[in-house]
Amino acid sequence: MAQEAAEVEIKGSYPEIDEYYESMPDKNGALIPVMHKAQQVYGWLSEDVQLYISHLLGVPASKVYGVATFYSLFNLERKGKFRVNVCLGTACYVRGAEKVLAAFENELDIKNTETTKDGLFTLSSIRCVGACGLAPVVMVNDKVFGRVNPDDVKRIVDEFLSKVGDIA
């Protein structure tokens, strides 16, 4: 429900969000697309960004947060440069994905859902990615690794560590 009348000082500056919102022909139902866009640009939805969207769209902050917590694809924490997603869907699970996840926890010295202190890796478990023939499957950002066994984990981590210089 829009609250256009709120007299609110909008704090911060997020020109990408403004531009995207302005370009939307229909402002009804803008909330989720705008949140998507914000996550695309900033990688996650900080409280400041959620508040900004709340004030821009005239939607209560509680509702923005409600939507952000409902859909698992929205990130409420800053994620690492490399997002390691270990599939725990049925096919992957029965082929030992849990051991793969444990190996990543061990190699990165973090627990599932956490981010390494250097901000490089975030470890998550996900459900079926639709590549059951390759089970167990691990995705790091957009790259898919199939038939992963725990011994492969160090090699995968090293592969991305070696890219750090390139990105910087």
Place this chain on the structure above:
Amino acid sequence: MMVDITINNVETSVPDGTTILEAAKSLGVHIPTLCHLDLHDIKMVNRVGTCRVCMVEVDGRRNLLPSCSTTVSPGMKVYTNTKRAVSARRQIVELLLSNHPKECLSCERNQNCELQALAAELGIREIHFKGPRLKTEKDSSSYSIVKNFEKCVLCRRCETMCNEIQTVGVYSPVHRGFDTVMGTAFDRKMLDTNCTFCGQCVSVCPTAALTETDDTSKVWDAINDPDKIVIAQTAPAIRVALGEPFGLPVGTRVTGKMVSALRKIGFDKVMDTDFAADLTIMEEASELIHRIRHGGRLPILTSCCPAWVKFIEHQFPTLLDIPSTCKSPHEMFGAIAKTYLADKLGVAADKIVVVSIMPCLAKKFEAKRDELSGKTSGSDVDYVVSTRELARMIREAGINFVNLQDEDFDDVMGESTGASVIFGTTGGVIEAAVRTAAAWLDKDNPNPEIDFTQLRGLEGVREAEVEIAGMKLNIAIAHGLGNARNLLTQIRDGNVKYHAIEIMACPSGCVGGGGQPYHGNNIETLKKRAAAIYKEDEAKTVRRSHENLQIKKLYDEFLGEPYGEKAHELLHTHFSARDIL
């Protein structure tokens, strides 16, 4: 267009767009509900269909349908009490109960809970579902409202009330699935949100998921402390609602019994916030006339309602120069009790404990405001208890309320006029102010008008023109914060010109306050309380605030001029902009 349907084989014809539930009701057929709430007159309609308790069977439809949110269609054959419908209903309630702390015996809502009543109505004898229970932390941060969402049934009435009617937007379902709670933005504590503490969410909550902060034990402690002089003051709206928890008909005026009960509880003095309401009018009417004569900022906005004050601080920080600087009546009472009255009684101010009995939960937060303490001794007001809490104290003390003899308030700060009584309903404060302003401005008129009925009613936003001594005063009234928001937006944008505006946060004003006895989801309750307020006013011999003899004496002996220096020090306050979530 009318639609022909049958319900339990009885034919009926209802307007297109009617829900099955409404159609059944018109035939006298009862369908149990839980989340559903229709307070039509204040536009509060919760029809989210989340609880599925009202499921009915419809011929030709494979699934049961929720009657509260399904509209009728031609030829529909509805069955409300088939075995399938009844057993589905029972299962749904069992599922709700399987995730509910079954501690009814020690629950705040014991014998006053819609879920408990529903379980009884459906004859639940066993809960067949065993599973985990959602654990959440109780939030008692706010001084006013306690959130215990382990008792929440996700009916979403609080969300509808807060977001749509009050337009404050504190609540939304957050997280997902079994972990869903009616949360706040970023799971903040209530104290850190832009909640106004109006307590309307508490008024409509069917269980004890939302209740008031319990201050009764502190009051009992003070009463039992021989060192303290404990003074009770009672808000206008209490006396037309306190009879309800004791089985008296809605709208019964119980002023005398209330005074008697407070004495029996052990208060040293029983005095009246109405006295301070008269004092408020002295100051507010003076401020209005001052602003008109000196080209001050208009309109003036009443500032008696603490939920409304917090609303404007969050939502319209650039308009903070328009509310009257008057403290709310019970705060004025506290300030005078700890100065003037302390002197009269010959006791030190720090021996006096002021307890406000209020129809309101926002007053609890208000009493903790920094700017409302320190000028006298500690806070102007020490404790605030709601009408519901007072009813409980009366029971705890074993007092037979219904059979009490009427008693009168104590002297000094107990006398009040009809003008102060009507503070308890929407339009009353402004009518009280106009009564006094009319008499002051129209000095040659021996019999100035007293009943300004054009200011009364239940319309969400009302406006009226009142002519006094050749001067036309444009007045507006809003109750419910959504209505207030509309009015304020118009003022901010310069679309309207008013001299004075009354705003009350709660729909229908204090008679419908968040601390009042539960209205049983019936708006007629609020109307009857309001009617009783006007009867109480009519029964008073003095009906203009400035004619209150004790008030006159207070100015003569202590305060000096209305709106003067001493009055400013003790009776006025200031407002500060707050962040918005």
